[in-house]
Amino acid sequence: MDERVREHADVLVDWSARVETGDDVVLSVGPEAHDLAVAVAEKLGERGANLLATYGSGEVTRAYLRAHDDEFDGDSTHELALFEEADAYLSLGGGRNTSALADVSSETRNAYRTARTEIREARYDTRWVSTVHPTRSLAQQAGMAYAEYQEFAYDAILRDWESLAAEMARLKDLLDDGCEVRLVSGGTDLTMRIDDRTAVNSAASVAYDSHNLPSGEVFTAPSATDGEVTFDVPMTVRGEAVRGVRLEFDDGDVVDYDAERGADVIGDVLETDDGARRLGELGIGMNHGIDRYTDNILFDEKMAETVHLALGRAYDACLPDGQSGNESAVHVDLITDVGEDSRLEIDGEVVQRDGRFRWEDEFDK
Amino acid sequence: MDERVREHADVLVDWSARVETGDDVVLSVGPEAHDLAVAVAEKLGERGANLLATYGSGEVTRAYLRAHDDEFDGDSTHELALFEEADAYLSLGGGRNTSALADVSSETRNAYRTARTEIREARYDTRWVSTVHPTRSLAQQAGMAYAEYQEFAYDAILRDWESLAAEMARLKDLLDDGCEVRLVSGGTDLTMRIDDRTAVNSAASVAYDSHNLPSGEVFTAPSATDGEVTFDVPMTVRGEAVRGVRLEFDDGDVVDYDAERGADVIGDVLETDDGARRLGELGIGMNHGIDRYTDNILFDEKMAETVHLALGRAYDACLPDGQSGNESAVHVDLITDVGEDSRLEIDGEVVQRDGRFRWEDEFDK
CATH class of the missing domain: 3.40.1830.10 (Thermophilic metalloprotease (M29))
Known part of the structure; x- marks a missing residue:
């Protein structure tokens, strides 16, 4: 073997x-x-x-x-x-x-x-x-x-999960302490509220509330999303190829959308229920073992230098005890590459620029 | 498919x-x-x-x-x-x-x-x-x-199970009404008591207390076995090839044994416990779809024109309600061909001769 x-x-x-x-x-x-x-x-x-x-x-x-x-x-x-x-x-x-x-x-x-x-x-x-x-x-x-x-x-x-968990804990702490996230990249300028939310350090272990192997992402449940976002990672949604999806948000809700390919299926997703027009997840991929897209969400969403957002259901683990987040019958992840010309800010401070976190040597202030 | x-x-x-x-x-x-x-x-x-x-x-x-x-x-x-x-x-x-x-x-x-x-x-x-x-x-x-x-x-x-069940019912009725079975064949002359025992019409259906597919045998739980029997069907017992096993019974117990091959494993079986030296089953194969031995008990023991006896545990279904038959940790089937020069008698009357039952055209009184 x-x-x-x-x-x-x-x-x-x-x-x-x-x-x-x-x-x-x-x-x-x-x-x-x-x-x-x-x-x-x-x-x-x-x-x-x-x-x-x-x-x-x-x-x-x-x-x-x-x-x-x-x-x-x-x-x-x-x-x-x-x-x-x-x-x-x-x-x-x-x-x-x-x-x-x-x-x-x-x-x-x-x-x-x-x-x-x-x-x-x-x-x-x-x-x-x-x-x-x-x-x-x-x-x-x-x-x-x-x-x-x-x-x-x-x-x-086959990562050094303990060490990745320690690195991801740094991002989790920043998100837990923060109130507003801003993501800026090609075709993307989006703000989200994360007050009172708890981020999950998804380190591929039930001890971290993480249930996927591989994992390697930190995610939370945003609200009150404003602005626009473009997803440039190719995906299959409900059996259909989807490319270049663009969503426009106003106070939490999608108010406009289009796509280079698969706009119909995105429209279907958005019409599922009220919750399907809101975000249930903001996830930040940190697994450097994943170096390319393979059209498999188990891997794609954990890829280092990507950020994903999910339309629909939020995970209760991100909400204060006893509270539920956005509810929906769907949870559809869409992914954007943040390896170049991009930045992720928490309360105005840049946490990740061009795919590098502030604690990495290559981080360019 | x-x-x-x-x-x-x-x-x-x-x-x-x-x-x-x-x-x-x-x-x-x-x-x-x-x-x-x-x-x-x-x-x-x-x-x-x-x-x-x-x-x-x-x-x-x-x-x-x-x-x-x-x-x-x-x-x-x-x-x-x-x-x-x-x-x-x-x-x-x-x-x-x-x-x-x-x-x-x-x-x-x-x-x-x-x-x-x-x-x-x-x-x-x-x-x-x-x-x-x-x-x-x-x-x-x-x-x-x-x-x-x-x-x-x-x-x-893929048999006509309904029709085979009807034929097997004839043998079951004879066994249910009988008191003594005698099996005579090359190297075999054995008598067993079956008073008060109920035969199972094993017609490959839970409706007949039968749990194998294929099935096609009628079996009961004999006692007080006397005489000797030779098993000429090649088998694998506990991973070892076994050929030409001969057992000698006196008032229910095996008192002597040998084998052309695999005598050791038969000895091991007999020494498991007291019940392993007694018979738990007399089974009569009636599935004409099985025309050769394949070293797989699921098929071999149901082959038409064969009779098998098991050392060890009896099935409760053959005993009066609430009673248990022979107890043992083992149940080891051994098979003998009765297609030629053989007869099966119930209370002195020949029921099967040279593999043919009395209700078959080819039965030779």
């Missing part, structure tokens, strides 16, 4: 999910994530955790959903019981085709998703972590050769 | 497990059983059942078990909760290597098995069915080409 697969399992089990002896662990295995599942099972055996492996296959889900009449009874008590008793949930993504669910209607997906709300919430109540095993299908989506993609993915995943 | 895969799924879901709308179904998927899982998921969607797929990988289990210190805490509450709430359990066997667990010690396997007693019992309390997807690794074990093995497996699985 590739030694990197074992290292990936080590990071996932120890750093990310903090698995301990006696933990009841659910391990979801994508059809092509078998090797990583074997490595993770070995780690879980070492830890003396209890293992139940589930099969996360898009093709199985597609067959089930297309044959179903969409009257999901929401009463899948066996799966609910499983997650209510679980301590940790490790999802190993990796299939044969990232478009495996392409011909399942959005009505069916939404009905299924709604019926499974309780199961999803029980899963989110565990120490859950999502990761991916680098597969040929993900390499294809990224437009990369398989071996090249493996290098890329492990560069992103 | 091969149309036979769909037909297999139809038989499994409708005939075998009797899945109904709203049933909570656990589907265990072997790493190479993906296509069958897709077909079964489609059927479960049609039925409006709830689906949770688990990943049944020998390699994952091996990695977990070898890394574990064997102090299994028996407290895997999430998996127990899953099966306690499940209505049906469908196991789709099919891996890449039938020897995937070869280097896991029997001590570890036994400790793991013991720790999981409650989970296993909860699973047996569901409408459970074990089947296999014909894979290259099973073809290899059978010494057959892949396409040839597929033909073989589907011939065994």
Whole structure:
């Protein structure tokens, strides 16, 4: 077995999910994530955790959903019981085709998703972590050769997380103390309020309220957004290519939008509900292991020298205890490159310029 | 998809497990059983059942078990909760290597098995069915080409189960009414008591107390076995080839044994516990779709014109309500060919001669 697969399992089990002896662990295995599942099972055996492996296959889900009449009874008590008793949930993504669910209607997906709300919430109540095993299908989506993609993915995943967490803590502290953020870049001049908000130091570990591996971003929940922003990182949203999206905000709401490509899908997103016209997230990518866009949000939004904003739902972790942030059925991330001719200010002070933070040697005051 | 895969799924879901709308179904998927899982998921969607797929990988289990210190805490509450709430359990066997667990010690396997007693019992309390997807690794074990093995497996699985159940009911009635069975064949002259025992018409459906697909046998729990028996069907027992086993019984107990090959492993089995020296099962194969031995007990013991006897544990279904039959930690089937120069008598009357039952045209009184 590739030694990197074992290292990936080590990071996932120890750093990310903090698995301990006696933990009841659910391990979801994508059809092509078998090797990583074997490595993770070995780690879980070492830890003396209890293992139940589930099969996360898009093709199985597609067959089930297309044959179903969409009257999901929401009463899948066996799966609910499983997650209510679980301590940790490790999802190993990796299939044969990232478009495996392409011909399942959005009505069916939404009905299924709604019926499974309780199961999803029980899963989110565990120490859950999502990761991916680098597969040929993900390499294809990224437009990369398989071996090249493996290098890329492990560069992103096998970081010195402790040291990155320490660096990200500096940005978190600045955001926690700040009241207003201003982002200036090509086609972008945007201000947002962040009073009373708590930033998440997303260091790929449940100990940091962070549930993705790789991670490497600091994010918060902005409000009262004003100005305009242009997203120059190419993305796929709801199965459609989206390029050069421009949004104009007035007192928190999107009041105008267009796009070089995919304006229709952005329009659809904005019309979902009231919350879809407001921002739910401001995220700042700090993972230097991610050096290019691969059309996979798990990686793209963590890329160093990028900033992303999400239309829709905010994470409660960013709000004062007991309060909820922006509510919406959607959470759609859009990304902008801040590597050149850009600056991020907190309360008028420049924190990041041209992709460099103020604590970095290359930072140019 | 091969149309036979769909037909297999139809038989499994409708005939075998009797899945109904709203049933909570656990589907265990072997790493190479993906296509069958897709077909079964489609059927479960049609039925409006709830689906949770688990990943049944020998390699994952091996990695977990070898890394574990064997102090299994028996407290895997999430998996127990899953099966306690499940209505049906469908196991789709099919891996890449039938020897995937070869280097896991029997001590570890036994400790793991013991720790999981409650989970296993909860699973047996569901409408459970074990089947296999014909894979290259099973073809290899059978010494057959892949396409040839597929033909073989589907011939065994895609039977007219209703009609076979009706034929098997005739043998069940004779056994239920009988007191003594005598089996005479080359190297075999054995008598067993079956007073008060109830035979199981194992017609590959939970409606018949039958949990294997394929099935096609009638079995009961004999006692007070006397005489000798020779098993001429080649088998693998505990990973070792076993040939020409001969057992001698006196008043229920094995008093002497030898074998052309594998006598050691038979000796080990017999020494497990007191119950291991007694028979737990007399089974009569009646599946004419199975026309050769493939070193896979799921198929071999159901082959028409064979009789099998198991050392060890008896099935409670064969005993009067509330009573338990022979108890043992083992249940080891051994098979003898009765296609030639043989007869099976119940209370002195010949029921089967040279593989033909009395109700068959070719039966020679």
